[in-house]
Amino acid sequence: MKRLLPRLLLGLPAVALLTLFFVLPYVEMVAMSFRAPAFGQPFGSGHTLMHYGRALGDPLYTGALVRSLLTGALITALCLLVSFPLALHLSRLQGRWHVVFYACIVSPLLIGVLVRNFGWMVLVAVDGPFNRWAMAAGLIERPVRVLFTQGIVVMALVHVFTPFMVLPIATALRNVRPELREASASLGAGAFETFRRVTLPLSFPGVQAGVTLVFVLSVAAYVTPALLGGQGIAYMPAVVVRELIGSFAWPFGAALAVIMAASTLAVVTVFTLATHRLAERTRA
């Protein structure tokens, strides 16, 4: 036992790093949102609540916030739709094929968001392959401009966040023992019935984790709307960055960021409470 203490001390540098450069910055962000504004410098002395009043009273900001939350919910729902079949597929594979398909799903995680978005730019460009294939197939008469629309932003973000949804669901599905499905089938349930009453409820903890993670990340996504969304549609992250870098208004930008984080947290809390019953049922 006397060797335990030195082992615990090994964790100190990492704890110090994260306390100093992760926890304190979040504290600083909240503190900044109460600072007074100033001309010619990012913030002044003194404290005020005015930034919250300004942000919550202006439809420009509340509109961007609501748009970000709704788009985040849409992205999360679409991610779930795409990810469940993938997770099911993974959970039924063995050996070499499992590794190959697993690699297909996780390798996009190792490629930057910017690069993956750029791939969509290439595919949907006016003279890009999608337009040419669709024209060749007679689906459209002239090229469609998809870039700088809300649709492509949503699609690219679903693409970015799908692995975050697949991994927790696949982990949960691995815990659903095949005997349970067999038992359900032998009791006369059809494939869909078995899926709805056995597989789906038992994998629910994974769904809950994936939904929470994807929603949190998609509400705060900055790069994709900035690159693929053009100037037309204002999402909250772009508004925050413009205040911080463009207008150099740090306290106001901080207040907007805190409002965005707090509303995301509120939605996640409501979701967790609302699905509490379902999750409890699986654990029992």
Added chain:
Amino acid sequence: MSRALSAAVLGVIYAFLLLPLVAVVAASLTAGELMRVPPEGLSLKWFQRFLASETFREALLLSLQVALTTVVVTVVLATLAALCHRALSRRLAASFRLAMTLPLLLPELLTAIGLLFFLNSIGLGKTLTGLQVAHVVIAFPFAFLAIVAALEQVDPAMEEASASLGAGGFETFRRVLLPLARPGMLTGGLFAFIVSFDMFTISLLLKPVGGNTLPLALFDFLTYDFDPTAAAAATLSVLFAVIGVVAIERMVGLRRAF
């Protein structure tokens, strides 16, 4: 019938996942003057133009420098933290693990904003050191998880055997744990490199004056130009990821690393 349908649905979803990446690589290999998929003839000339561009070359060098420093610092810190994690009781270990992975679970944008204010308040605003520290914070959880996963494969009986044969704590670490943890450390290092090399939002808010990393340079380029030089820059990221996945599968198995 339903088998064919589900195969078709899966095919579409896998195509959705992989097509954008294939498009990037394909566009970079064109011999023509325009961004084309499938490419018009094959050549490596856009990679030459990418390396000939001073903006891209300087950005690439800065990115490599920051990423390599991130690897060294992150792997050392994460290895120490993973050893500490191993010594904790089950309950404590779960909380410790959650705390150590927080930078991965919270949005990069929020962390970047907090760091922008905090680094400024301690006099590191708009400096390379500040940017470097931020990269380490974001890359840390990836390395930590990989090393923890590798150490979980080590039977505690090995350490006990080593101790009972008279080896001290450091001796046991050096001769038993370190060799067994090495694949995890390599994997963690790879993760840290790739995460840092591709990091965008953190770098956008915290970059030193006049210092662009490669993703920032690529973003700037894409707002004005759309030629295959961008595809060549992006293909570098895809290449690193492919090398990473293959290496990780060889060393520890993908399943354990994620």
